[in-house]
Amino acid sequence: MNIHEFQAKELLAQRGVLIPSGRxxxxxxxxxxxxxxxxxxxxxxxxxxxxxxxxxRGKGTFTTGYQGxxxxxxxxxxVYEGAKAMLGNVLVTKQTxxxxxxxxxxxxxxxxxxxxxxxLAVLLDRVSSRPVVMASTEGGMDIEEVATRTPEKIFKELVxxxxxxxxxxxxxxxxxxxxxxxxxxxxxRLLTGVYxxxxxxxxxxxxxxxxxxxxxxxxxxxxxxxxxxxxxxxNALYRHSDLQAMRDLEEEAPLxxxxxxxSLNYIKLDGSIACLVNGAGLAMATMDIIQxxxxxxxxxxxxxxxxxxxxxxxxxGIILQDPNVKGILVNIFGGIMDCNVIATGIVxxxxxxxxKLPLIIRLEGNNVEAGxxxxxxSGLDLASATSMADAAKKAVMAVSGS
Amino acid sequence: MSILVTPKTRVLVQGITGGFGxxxxxxxxxxxxxxxxxxxxxxxxxxxxxxVPVFDTVSAAVAxxxxxxxxxxxxxxxxxxxxLEGVDAGLDLVVCITEGIPVNDMVRVKRALQxxxxxxxxxxxxxxxxxxxxxxxxNGCRIGISPGYIHKKGPVGVxxxxxxxxxxxxxxxxxxxxxxxxCVGIGGDPVNGTSHLxxxxxxxxxxxxxxxxxxxxxxxxxxxxxAEWIKAHCQKPVxxxxxxxxxxxxxxxxxxxxxxxxxxxxAAAKIEAFKAAGIAVATTxxxxxxxxxxxx
Numbered sequence: 001m002n003i004h005e006f007q008a009k010e011l012l013a014q015r016g017v018l019i020p021s022g023r024x025x026x027x028x029x030x031x032x033x034x035x036x037x038x039x040x041x042x043x044x045x046x047x048x049x050x051x052x053x054x055x056x057r058g059k060g061t062f063t064t065g066y067q068g069x070x071x072x073x074x075x076x077x078x079v080y081e082g083a084k085a086m087l088g089n090v091l092v093t094k095q096t097x098x099x100x101x102x103x104x105x106x107x108x109x110x111x112x113x114x115x116x117x118x119x120l121a122v123l124l125d126r127v128s129s130r131p132v133v134m135a136s137t138e139g140g141m142d143i144e145e146v147a148t149r150t151p152e153k154i155f156k157e158l159v160x161x162x163x164x165x166x167x168x169x170x171x172x173x174x175x176x177x178x179x180x181x182x183x184x185x186x187x188x189r190l191l192t193g194v195y196x197x198x199x200x201x202x203x204x205x206x207x208x209x210x211x212x213x214x215x216x217x218x219x220x221x222x223x224x225x226x227x228x229x230x231x232x233x234x235n236a237l238y239r240h241s242d243l244q245a246m247r248d249l250e251e252e253a254p255l256x257x258x259x260x261x262x263s264l265n266y267i268k269l270d271g272s273i274a275c276l277v278n279g280a281g282l283a284m285a286t287m288d289i290i291q292x293x294x295x296x297x298x299x300x301x302x303x304x305x306x307x308x309x310x311x312x313x314x315x316x317g318i319i320l321q322d323p324n325v326k327g328i329l330v331n332i333f334g335g336i337m338d339c340n341v342i343a344t345g346i347v348x349x350x351x352x353x354x355x356k357l358p359l360i361i362r363l364e365g366n367n368v369e370a371g372x373x374x375x376x377x378s379g380l381d382l383a384s385a386t387s388m389a390d391a392a393k394k395a396v397m398a399v400s401g402s
Numbered sequence: 403m404s405i406l407v408t409p410k411t412r413v414l415v416q417g418i419t420g421g422f423g424x425x426x427x428x429x430x431x432x433x434x435x436x437x438x439x440x441x442x443x444x445x446x447x448x449x450x451x452x453x454v455p456v457f458d459t460v461s462a463a464v465a466x467x468x469x470x471x472x473x474x475x476x477x478x479x480x481x482x483x484x485x486l487e488g489v490d491a492g493l494d495l496v497v498c499i500t501e502g503i504p505v506n507d508m509v510r511v512k513r514a515l516q517x518x519x520x521x522x523x524x525x526x527x528x529x530x531x532x533x534x535x536x537x538x539x540x541n542g543c544r545i546g547i548s549p550g551y552i553h554k555k556g557p558v559g560v561x562x563x564x565x566x567x568x569x570x571x572x573x574x575x576x577x578x579x580x581x582x583x584x585c586v587g588i589g590g591d592p593v594n595g596t597s598h599l600x601x602x603x604x605x606x607x608x609x610x611x612x613x614x615x616x617x618x619x620x621x622x623x624x625x626x627x628x629a630e631w632i633k634a635h636c637q638k639p640v641x642x643x644x645x646x647x648x649x650x651x652x653x654x655x656x657x658x659x660x661x662x663x664x665x666x667x668x669a670a671a672k673i674e675a676f677k678a679a680g681i682a683v684a685t686t687x688x689x690x691x692x693x694x695x696x697x698x
Binding site for chain 1 (some may be wrong): 426429477478479502503504505506507509510512513514547548549552562563564565566567568569570573588590592593617619620621623624626643645646647648649650651653655656657658659660664665670685686687688689
């Protein structure tokens with residue numbers, strides 16, 4: 001599960017990480033009031049930031065033609081106008097795809113005076129199976145590009161989960177970033193807070209880009225998390241009711257939300273051949289084989305190992321809501337599951353949904369003969385396949401003919 | 403021989419009285435596996451299926467029955483504890499079937515496993531099968547949830563991150579009359595106990611195994627590591643398949659570990675590594691068995 005920038009910043013602030021002063025706003029009036037408060041408190045420059053899950057907001061464009069999902073203003077009236085232009089409108093960035101995302105919330109915050117920008121992230125290092133804290137002097141940049149071009153500018157510390165991030169490790173990172181004097185101990189405090197946020201929230205990714213040396217109005221230099229991006233481990237959400245409450249259904253694809261209600265794993269893609277498969281690996285392989293024979297998969301859909309009739313019916317319902325779908329490929333390896341139960345489920349689902357599209361079914365495994373018989377005797381217009389390759393070829397042909 | 407388990411291996415089941423654990427314990431018993439004990443805290447003293455004694459703790463079960471391997475079927479929130487209980491009891495092998503364990507729980511488990519003699523397989527995996535000599539491969543050792551009847555005793559070792567893709571490969575082999583030495587599902591999570599490489603090393607040393615099918619998927623670098631080792635050390639033919647070439651970057655494809663992040667863990671990179679190591683890559687999942695058989 002992803003969360004918004006303002007939510008990630010709240011979690012960081014709770015653990016002692018400095019963030020720009022400000023708040024989340026849902027209306028232009030609220031944005032103006034927040035701006036007035038911030039200006040009265042001495043801020044001179046204000047940032048208005050659209051809250052959507054996708055990155056690239058600054059360089060994005062609203063479908064209304066308004067430029068930029070992150071803007072700087074000096075007056076409350078400008079903030080009001082900017083908020084009005086953003087809220088309720090669709091922002092297209094390089095990460096949203098052409099359909100963009102509707103902006104429903106904004107951060108209005110003080111824009112600090114930045115002296116230097118760094119990159120900081122905590123994530124899982126899969127090779128060592130340990131958390132890794134990663135920092136770079138190249139703040140604000142695309143970290144993948146830094147990793148390819150100038151890997152020496154990235155500093156990594158693997159963390160022993162039994163100990164947590166030790167202060168000496170934080171000092172090593174601070175040194176790598178070139179921090180001196182007071183900033184070293186501030187860096188240790190910030191790094192410890194960021195690591196704790198990652199660990200305590202069961203995050204899968206916490207990225208602060210940029211992390212900044214900021215000059216305060218009192219002329220002090222401090223370290224501040226100016227942006228934050230955070231993703232959480234879905235498997236651990238059961239033990240974090242506060243984080244569950246942060247789920248923003250508006251940001252998730254409606255079909256994926258519906259699928260999750262039936263414990264189906266569905267990801268919408270943009271092809272025309274829908275697939276319904278048991279098992280994640282087999283589901284991926286089914287998408288691949290469709291592409292191999294010249295088709296395009298419309299989705300990833302794993303109905304799990306013990307799919308029920310209800311789940312199969314729900315799966316058909318979800319697939320059919322995608323207007324791009326021109327044909328359906330069902331690929332089931334019924335290891336323990338009885339293929340006849342699956343076949344009965346498919347027949348029922350086809351009848352319930354009144355399916356008109358070409359349907360290709362590949363069944364294999366336990367009690368497969370009875371399953372095939374059920375399909376044949378149903379009188380439904382469907383094609384049986386003998387192997388995955390056969391199924392994919394038939395599906396591609398059915399779709400190209402229509 | 404086989405790897406990890408033989409038909410004689412004495413197995414206990416953690417979570418034997420839960421619905422899922424009970425069902426698969428019955429299937430393992432029907433397959434002829436030596437299921438000697440079950441563990442469910444609070445249900446010690448009961449009998450499962452009138453044949454298998456249930457204990458409150460793993461150590462009590464081990465002391466009473468001499469079990470050396472366990473299958474973990476407990477729910478995700480309690481699975482890390484169950485794995486470490488098996489480690490504490492001195493088991494040789496713990497196979498964790500449970501899907502949905504928090505990643506940080508597994509990070510801690512993996513840390514706790516350092517220096518221990520217990521090998522962990524999984525989690526989020528179908529388990530292990532060493533097929534037996536009987537009809538439909540019966541009297542073998544089945545730990546987990548794989549369908550027993552698709553197997554056949556023979557010379558091919560199978561290792562995979564995916565359950566149903568393993569069944570697909572095994573069934574292709576069996577339908578062509580070729581059996582398996584041992585089939586190992588290492589699981590689809592980002593942190594697991596045993597890697598592709600660990601299993602490949604064992605297959606390489608197992609005299610009965612004469613060919614290997616290695617099935618991978620997007621995410622992580624377990625396949626690349628194995629490929630590098632195979633290039634330098636493996637004396638047996640290896641065929642491979644990688645799932646997820648069409649998966650969109652940044653999305654988790656069902657398995658918690660199946661994600662291309664930061665441009666890393668792509669199917670293309672893994673296939674490249676396989677080819678560089680002399681591993682024959684099946685272009686479609688329908689050709690996994692044939693790709694290996696051409697080499698053997």
